Amino acid sequence: MSGNPWSIRVMVLAGFAGMVDSGYVGFHSLTGLLIPCGPAGGCDQVLNSPYSHLGGVSIAWFGFAFYLAVTAAGIFGLSGFRQVFRFSLIASLAAFLATLYLLYLQAFVLQAFCDYCLLSALLVFVILGAHLALRPWNRTPESA
Amino acid sequence: MPKASSSKKQRSGARGKSGGRKNPSVAKPVAILAAVVAVALGAAFYLQRRADDKAAPAPAPSAHNTHSLISPQGWSKGNSLAKAVLVEFVDFQCGACAAASSRVANIARKHGSRLKIVFKHHPMQRAHGNAMIAARAAEAAGLQYRFWEMHDLLLQRQHEWAKVPDAQTLFLRYAAELRLNLARFRRDLWAKEVGDKIYRDIMEGQMAQVRSVPAFFLNGKPIPNSRDEFEFEQRIVDGIRSLQ
Numbered sequence: 001m002s003g004n005p006w007s008i009r010v011m012v013l014a015g016f017a018g019m020v021d022s023g024y025v026g027f028h029s030l031t032g033l034l035i036p037c038g039p040a041g042g043c044d045q046v047l048n049s050p051y052s053h054l055g056g057v058s059i060a061w062f063g064f065a066f067y068l069a070v071t072a073a074g075i076f077g078l079s080g081f082r083q084v085f086r087f088s089l090i091a092s093l094a095a096f097l098a099t100l101y102l103l104y105l106q107a108f109v110l111q112a113f114c115d116y117c118l119l120s121a122l123l124v125f126v127i128l129g130a131h132l133a134l135r136p137w138n139r140t141p142e143s144a
Numbered sequence: 145m146p147k148a149s150s151s152k153k154q155r156s157g158a159r160g161k162s163g164g165r166k167n168p169s170v171a172k173p174v175a176i177l178a179a180v181v182a183v184a185l186g187a188a189f190y191l192q193r194r195a196d197d198k199a200a201p202a203p204a205p206s207a208h209n210t211h212s213l214i215s216p217q218g219w220s221k222g223n224s225l226a227k228a229v230l231v232e233f234v235d236f237q238c239g240a241c242a243a244a245s246s247r248v249a250n251i252a253r254k255h256g257s258r259l260k261i262v263f264k265h266h267p268m269q270r271a272h273g274n275a276m277i278a279a280r281a282a283e284a285a286g287l288q289y290r291f292w293e294m295h296d297l298l299l300q301r302q303h304e305w306a307k308v309p310d311a312q313t314l315f316l317r318y319a320a321e322l323r324l325n326l327a328r329f330r331r332d333l334w335a336k337e338v339g340d341k342i343y344r345d346i347m348e349g350q351m352a353q354v355r356s357v358p359a360f361f362l363n364g365k366p367i368p369n370s371r372d373e374f375e376f377e378q379r380i381v382d383g384i385r386s387l388q
Contacts, residue, residue: 012180014183016180016183017207019180019181019185019188020184020187020188020191021182021188022188023184023187023188024187024188024191024192025183026188027188027189027192028192028195029269029270030270035195036195042336049276049277054275056273068181071177071180071181071184072173072177074176075173075176075180076173076177078173079169079172079173081173110334111334
């Protein structure tokens with residue numbers, strides 16, 4: 001792994017932003033109140049659709065768990081535990097696939113988009129990009 | 145082989161050079177992570193509370209001051225000119241609502257000439273994952289003048305759709321049974337105006353301090369629900385009398 005501390009910092013920042021975003025949607029799902037929506041305008045359709053919950057839990061909380069894991073990986077990575085990126089890379093790939101599926105649902109099934117979900121999708125792409133820049137699968141002497 | 149041994153040497157060299165970094169303390173990143181998560185959760189909670197405060201600027205009314213907050217508009221049956229207006233807040237996925245619907249239908253049959261019954265949505269989305277799409281299905285049917293038919297179907301067959309992951313497919317089947325225009329129903333199911341109408345009902349329920357469903361208000365005054373059909377009917381009849 002070649003250093004690249006900027007990509008680790010990007011990962012931590014994106015993870016933090018993701019925790020705020022998914023936490024906000026998650027807290028709203030607990031109250032059941034109307035969530036304010038921005039330009040996308042379809043938050044209520046998306047966040048109240050049957051796809052918005054898994055086993056009775058809002059998928060925002062699954063997103064929160066992912067962003068927490070990424071933030072943890074970034075913070076531990078900055079402290080020298082670089083091997084954690086191998087695990088967070090797997091989580092990021094899984095999140096990337098889940099994001100593609102959720103974007104497909106929004107575009108073709110629900111035909112509505114939610115700002116918070118689009119922001120989350122962007123953050124997942126950024127996090128995956130940061131992992132690819134880190135190349136954690138490439139064990140170089142400095143990082144081993 | 146030589147390549148592998150040189151690589152091993154390089155690695156052991158690297159270990160030697162950065163020996164201090166190889167056993168970093170766990171305490172520091174754990175503390176930083178705990179702080180970051182606390183800040184993120186705090187920010188999310190603060191933003192959510194602020195958004196709720198903006199959405200509901202009016203102070204919460206007392207239980208006896210709900211008359212002006214509950215409008216008599218909505219899907220209705222009975223005498224539309226009656227002085228007595230019974231407003232019901234219903235979640236299609238709630239078992240008590242399904243049980244109460246026969247009591248309400250009975251009251252509509254017996255006292256419909258002196259009473260207007262108005263339906264309001266109050267899907268408890270936290271507990272009932274399909275409640276919102278069921279409300280949407282009823283409204284989408286309503287746009288084709290079949291609200292009450294879909295209302296009855298949803299409550300009668302609640303056990304069929306309440307726990308399924310894809311309730312939409314079942315609701316399309318119900319729409320076909322009611323001979324609705326399916327293309328229009330599918331489009332209306334996710335229409336913004338349908339969602340807005342349901343949210344207006346939800347906001348009205350929140351302003352009227354609806355905490356459980358079904359909730360009944362006779363001319364703004366809360367009427368406690370009762371499993372006893374006679375007792376519930378008597379409460380409504382007493383209420384109608386007091387208004388005349």
